[in-house]
Amino acid sequence: MRIFIGAVLACLSFSVLAEQADPAALKAQLQDYYFDAARRGDVDMLNTFIESGYSLNTQDEKGYTALILAAYHGEGAYVDRLLAAGADACVQDKRGNTALMGAIFKGELKIAQRLLATDCNPDQRNGAGQTAAMxxxxxxxxxxxxxxKAKGADLNAEDAIGNSASRLASGEIRTPAPR
Incomplete structure (x- = not known):
């Protein structure tokens, strides 16, 4: 029986070593933990990542950073901690959207105001030519x-189909012409 238990433990040890030996799998698992913590607002987990020197601007397959995810999910304390630790609020996802755009979209006004206090260009555009003001x-x-506007945003800047922040605010929405 001891030999059997020893063999099972040896097999388990080898499988654990094999999993640990794959740096790509470890990196993917760390990223999953990091982004999950952002969605949940787990500041204790974030502090562990910060203390270990993890890159705060790491992006997932859609280009989302932890800051973009936390802003979108309404995790204000997480957003504050990321910004205090040096996360870049100007990073864009693969569609060009920023954490500020996500916060505005979701109605997270306090988070959006916090992000407005960063040094990002207020007229930064996404892939569709839209700005946070739009x-x-x-x-x-x-x-x-x-x-x-007080930060210098151009409320008359237009996207590719002619929408501007001022027009959108007044209820005038232009849509692409039918093909």
Whole structure:
């Protein structure tokens, strides 16, 4: 019986060593933990990543960073901690959206105001040519629109189909012409 238990433990040890030997799998698992913590707002887990020197601007397959995910999911304390630790609020996902755009879209106004205090260009555009001000106008986030304007956002800048923040705020929405 001892030989059998010893053999099972040896097999388990080898499988654990084999899993640990794959750096790509370890990296993927760490990223999963990191992004899951952002979605849940697990600041204790974030602090562990920060203390270990983990890259705070790591992006997933869609280009999302922990800051983008935390802003989108309304995790204000997580957003604050990431920014205090040096996360870049200007990073764009693969569609060009930023954490600020995600916060405005979801109606996370306090988080959006915190992100407005960063050094990002207020007229930063996504892949469709839209700005954070356009999101604020579209979703009637008037207070944020005023703050974006005070920060220098061009409320008359247009996207590819002619929408501007000021037009969107007044309810005028242009859509692409039918093909």
């Amino acid at each position: 999101y604020a106008g579209l979703f009637k986030r008037v207070e944020l629109l005023d703050e974006l």
